Amino acid sequence: MTAYAIPVVEPSATEGGILRIATIGSVDDGKSTLIGRLLHDSRQLLDDQVSALATASRRRGAAALDLSFATDGLRDERDQGITIDVAYRYASTPRRKLVIADCPGHVQYTRNMATGASSADLAVSVVDVTAGLRDQTRRHCCVAALLGVRSMIVAANKMDLVGWDRDAYEAVAAEMRALAARTGMDAVMVIPVSALNGDNVVERSESSPWYEGPTLFEAIDAAPAVAWANGGSEGSRLPVQWVLRGPGKGRAYAGMVSGGTIGSGDEVVILPSGLRSTVSSVSTHDGPLGRAHPPLSVSVTLADDVDAGRGDMIASSASPPEVLGTLDATICWFSAEPIRPGNRYRVKHTTRVLPARVEGLEGRMDLESLQLSAAAELRENDIGRARLVLGGQIAADAYRSNRLTGSFVLVDEVTNATLGAGLVELDGRTVDRSGL
Amino acid sequence: MAAYTVEDKTRLDNERTHAPGHLDLLEAHAVFVLREVAAECERPVLLFSGGKDSAVLLRLAEKAFRPGRLPFPILHVDTGHNFPEVLDFRDRRVAELGEDLVVAHVQSSIDQGRVTDPGPGASRNRIQSVTLLDAIEAHGFDACIGGARRDEDKARAKERVLSFRNAFGQWDPRNQRPELWYLYQGRVRAGEHLRAFPLSDWTELDVWGYVKREQIDLPSIYFSHRRPIIERSGMLLAASEWTSPLEGERVEEADVRFRTVGDATCTGAVRSLARDVDEVIAEVAASRVSERGATRADDRFSESSMEDRKREGYF
Numbered sequence: 001m002t003a004y005a006i007p008v009v010e011p012s013a014t015e016g017g018i019l020r021i022a023t024i025g026s027v028d029d030g031k032s033t034l035i036g037r038l039l040h041d042s043r044q045l046l047d048d049q050v051s052a053l054a055t056a057s058r059r060r061g062a063a064a065l066d067l068s069f070a071t072d073g074l075r076d077e078r079d080q081g082i083t084i085d086v087a088y089r090y091a092s093t094p095r096r097k098l099v100i101a102d103c104p105g106h107v108q109y110t111r112n113m114a115t116g117a118s119s120a121d122l123a124v125s126v127v128d129v130t131a132g133l134r135d136q137t138r139r140h141c142c143v144a145a146l147l148g149v150r151s152m153i154v155a156a157n158k159m160d161l162v163g164w165d166r167d168a169y170e171a172v173a174a175e176m177r178a179l180a181a182r183t184g185m186d187a188v189m190v191i192p193v194s195a196l197n198g199d200n201v202v203e204r205s206e207s208s209p210w211y212e213g214p215t216l217f218e219a220i221d222a223a224p225a226v227a228w229a230n231g232g233s234e235g236s237r238l239p240v241q242w243v244l245r246g247p248g249k250g251r252a253y254a255g256m257v258s259g260g261t262i263g264s265g266d267e268v269v270i271l272p273s274g275l276r277s278t279v280s281s282v283s284t285h286d287g288p289l290g291r292a293h294p295p296l297s298v299s300v301t302l303a304d305d306v307d308a309g310r311g312d313m314i315a316s317s318a319s320p321p322e323v324l325g326t327l328d329a330t331i332c333w334f335s336a337e338p339i340r341p342g343n344r345y346r347v348k349h350t351t352r353v354l355p356a357r358v359e360g361l362e363g364r365m366d367l368e369s370l371q372l373s374a375a376a377e378l379r380e381n382d383i384g385r386a387r388l389v390l391g392g393q394i395a396a397d398a399y400r401s402n403r404l405t406g407s408f409v410l411v412d413e414v415t416n417a418t419l420g421a422g423l424v425e426l427d428g429r430t431v432d433r434s435g436l
Numbered sequence: 437m438a439a440y441t442v443e444d445k446t447r448l449d450n451e452r453t454h455a456p457g458h459l460d461l462l463e464a465h466a467v468f469v470l471r472e473v474a475a476e477c478e479r480p481v482l483l484f485s486g487g488k489d490s491a492v493l494l495r496l497a498e499k500a501f502r503p504g505r506l507p508f509p510i511l512h513v514d515t516g517h518n519f520p521e522v523l524d525f526r527d528r529r530v531a532e533l534g535e536d537l538v539v540a541h542v543q544s545s546i547d548q549g550r551v552t553d554p555g556p557g558a559s560r561n562r563i564q565s566v567t568l569l570d571a572i573e574a575h576g577f578d579a580c581i582g583g584a585r586r587d588e589d590k591a592r593a594k595e596r597v598l599s600f601r602n603a604f605g606q607w608d609p610r611n612q613r614p615e616l617w618y619l620y621q622g623r624v625r626a627g628e629h630l631r632a633f634p635l636s637d638w639t640e641l642d643v644w645g646y647v648k649r650e651q652i653d654l655p656s657i658y659f660s661h662r663r664p665i666i667e668r669s670g671m672l673l674a675a676s677e678w679t680s681p682l683e684g685e686r687v688e689e690a691d692v693r694f695r696t697v698g699d700a701t702c703t704g705a706v707r708s709l710a711r712d713v714d715e716v717i718a719e720v721a722a723s724r725v726s727e728r729g730a731t732r733a734d735d736r737f738s739e740s741s742m743e744d745r746k747r748e749g750y751f
Contacts, residue, residue: 018458048729073590074609074743084610087593088586090639097458099637111614115596118616147616242471246503254500256468256618285499295618296456297467297500310475334614348619351475407617416623418614 019223020099022120024113024144026136027105029128030157032083034195034216035102036067041202042217044091045070067195071102084109086116093221105136110143110381111334114421117144118407122223123152123185124216125176126195129168130161133175135367141176142367145183146330146383146423148403152180152188153219160194164207182370187224191216235316236260236268237397237405239350240308244299252283252299253308258350258404259397260316262300263291269317270308271395276317277302294404311352313395313405321395321405326359327388328425330399331378331410335419338377339386339410345419347390349408355391356410362386378420385425399423459646463496466634469597469620470500470581473632476622477579480508480632481538481572483751484529486522487697489583489635491652492643494529496634508581509536513568515560516543517678517700525655540571559702565749569605572629579622579630582751587639588728591743597636603627605749631751640695640727641720648713657694659716660708665690671704695720695727 023031036053039045045053049070056078057066071087072078083104091098101116117123123144127137144152154176162168173190180188191200192208193216199205202217214222237259244252262268266279280301282289292298300314308314315321327347333339339358347356362385363372378384399406400423410420456464473480482497484490497506512526530537542560546553550570551563572580579598586593596615601607613621624630635643647654664675664687673679675687678701692705693716710716742750 017456018461046726046729047724048726052729071590071593073593076610085594085612087590088637089593090587090637112612115614115616119618241468242475242500244501244504254471256464285502293456295461295464295468297464297471348621351472403617407619409614409616409619409621411621411623416621416625418616418621421614421616 018097018099019122019220020101020120021122021124021220022101022113022117022144022149023103023124023126024117024140025105025126026128026131026134026140027082029105029126029131029134029137030155030195031105031124031126032068032071032087032102033066034124034126034155034157034193034201035089035100036070037195037198037201038217039070039089039091040065040067041198042091082106085112093217095221098220103140105140107136107139107381110139110332113140114143114147114332114334117147117149118403118421120144120147120149121151122220123149124155124220125152126155126157127172127176128158129156129172129192130158132172133179138179139367141179141185142183142365142370143332143383145180145185146332148399150184150186151223152185153216153223154188154190155193155195155216156190157193157195159192159199159208160197164192164205166208166210169211189213189219191219234260235319235321236262236266236314237316237321237402238262238298238300238314239352239405240310240312240314241351243309250301252301253314254297254299255314255351256297256404257292257294259294259321259402260319261291261293262298262314263289267317268302268314269320270306271313271315271320272323272393273307273312274323275304275306275308277304277306279303279314311350313350313352315395321397321402322426323393323395324424325390325393327356327390327394327396327408327422328362329386329388329408329422330365330425331384331386331420331422333378333380333382333384333420335412335417336380337419338379339420340377344413346411346413347388347394347408347422348411349394349396350405352392352394354394355413356388359387359389388422396424398426459642459649462635462638462642463499463646465637466493466496467500468618469632469634470497472620473579473581473598473622473630474501474507476620477624477630479575479577480579480581481511481575481577482506482508483580483582484510484512484526484537485583485697486512486526486655487583488643488647488652488654488658489585491525491529491654492638492646492650493581493583493634494533495646495650495652498533506533506535509538511538511540511571511577511580513540513564513571514542515564515699516541517560517676519655519657519674519694519697519700521655521657522697525653529653538571538575540567542567545570559699561699561702562745562748562750564699564751565605565745568751569749572605577629578624579632580751581632581634583635584631584633584751585635585638585640585643586633589742591746595631595633595636595746597633598622599631599633600624601629601631601749605629607631607746607749609743609747641717644713644717644720648717655697657697660691660693660711662689662691663705664688665692665705672706673702673704674700676700
């Protein structure tokens with residue numbers, strides 16, 4: 001196999017936008033090595049970075065270049081040979097810029113994996129074919145799917161250790177396809193690789209003549225981009241972040257377009273107050289825009305002098321979000337202190353911050369069956385369903401239709417630590433849109 | 437189950453017709469982060485070194501807050517070892533913007549006995565952390581907005597966009613706050629603070645692409661010029677009142693430019709004939725050496741030097 005056959009990627013070749021990737025899977029299955037290999041063989045590790053890796057590898061007694069050090073940048077990670085927190089690496093394929101979040105596999109660091117997966121378009125799931133699927137493979141796949149990652153590339157790794165046995169590959173492929181289907185992933189592709197030796201990562205392997213699919217690099221280049229910030233909201237969503245005022249100018253409401261599109265002439269409603277108005281203009285510092293798409297940062301002016309400020313949402317009046325004082329939500333819990341009914345937290349949802357109390361726990365999710373079973377509390381790394389009572393109202397969509405307006409975090413009222421992540425569920429409610 | 441279908445590809449192509457480019461997306465995100473920090477924090481400050489990243493940051497701040505004033509002052513931590521072109525640039529930009537500049541001098545920290553002078557000619561890069569933390573305490577800043585990027589260094593690659601610092605200014609890389617979606621959490625208790633990095637997802641080439649698109653003014657030393665240099669451990673240091681040749685070294689006139697701008701005693705130049713932004717972009721795209729690998733003596737000292745400095749409160 002010849003490395004360096006890939007031409008250096010031109011910086012202009014990124015009109016395909018940005019694809020965000022998260023690596024998922026169990027500790028020791030080879031996620032960091034795979035990303036290191038991908039960067040190395042596509043010539044996106046620079047000479048001084050390669051020589052620094054060589055030094056770090058030698059210092060720790062590795063026989064060859066340890067490519068996992070390309071993302072495992074902390075001293076503790078290198079000494080222990082594990083990933084503790086997400087590393088972000090940037091690369092390009094011929095079509096697009098990649099933001100790669102290399103996530104930790106250890107169960108203790110699931111909160112960091114969730115950080116990396118929450119904004120990912122694509123999961124690259126790494127499975128060690130000598131070990132098969134592990135608990136963390138299933139947990140991560142489940143968390144990624146819950147967080148809205150809809151497509152997945154599976155790297156069936158360490159194929160060199162099973163002599164490129166096609167049956168071993170097919171067994172992992174079948175199990176992963178079943179897991180993906182059960183968790184609700186739409187598209188899954190399984191690639192036999194050796195991250196250690198570079199087979200089918202960037203270069204096609206001669207050891208797998210029976211495999212006719214793309215290499216990992218080719219698959220990433222071809223993967224469908226998910227304009228996830230569009231969510232499923234047809235109507236516009238603009239959480240007000242900041243009110244812009246200039247000498248002699250009116251008020252403009254600045255924020256990120258978080259659903260639908262927004263343009264002048266749109267009939268809108270300010271939530272939760274319910275006041276109505278019409279959009280007069282949408283612009284950035286560079287001038288007026290026609291219609292603004294997610295996730296652009298814009299400012300809008302309204303035809304009426306309505307009261308609106310940070311934490312309010314400007315939304316399409318024809319297709320508004322739900323205004324909620326109690327929240328049913330899937331909760332991913334990150335704190336060592338369990339979440340229990342009666343506990344108080346602060347909720348941050350879009351740009352709005354409110355106090356909240358846990359009214360009840362519906363249950364904890366079993367990651368094998370994906371069923372809820374009764375639980376008195378959720379512990380660190382548990383996923384479950386809870387009902388929260390808010391000290392006010394928020395304008396939200398279901399997470400599965402809009403990641404931006406359907407997500408929130410739970411924060412410690414004293415230490416300000418982020419304790420958990422919440423996904424708004426609306427399926428328990430009767431939502432009647434027939435009259436709209 | 438089928439892999440990606442023809443329908444997927446068609447849908448992708450249709451979506452891309454209207455999709456913003458990657459610089460538009462990076463800009464939109466950075467503007468969002470700046471507004472979140474300004475809204476959630478009581479007393480933020482923008483760190484300005486005079487380098488290209490902080491020049492981009494200032495441009496983004498204008499995009500986020502004009503026609504209003506910037507909702508934070510600008511802080512320069514001055515090591516006293518400056519390229520004069522950079523100080524000129526700083527003063528020119530601040531005057532154009534009409535915003536407030538705070539300068540914290542490392543020399544004052546030395547004079548007050550807060551830190552030991554590492555000696556003439558030695559880098560003051562590391563001891564800047566003390567000056568920065570003192571300025572944070574004196575002004576009560578609860579968020580420092582900086583131009584650091586994750587592609588610069590392996591420790592930075594691990595850091596959150598909003599990165600928490602305890603009451604001693606320390607970063608704890610083993611125990612960072614989860615940071616999901618776009619939900620940036622800006623609150624801290626008295627004495628604690630945040631570092632906010634709106635350019636986290638930008639690469640060196642993204643920054644240059646944006647400089648070109650926005651026609652951002654930069655200090656002249658980013659472009660090729662002739663100056664006396666000293667080659668030391670593979671680095672090209674500018675000969676100056678602080679840096680003179682050691683035994684066996686000689687001063688040489690060379691065509692160089694700087695890829696980063698920092699303390700003049702530890703920032704290396706690269707040999708270059710790139711005279712304008714287009715030529716710099718071509719040069720950076722073809723380079724096989726990373727930005728810090730080429731130019732920062734301090735990062736060559738040990739494998740985890742950036743991580744160690746960050747734990748101490750460095751930028």
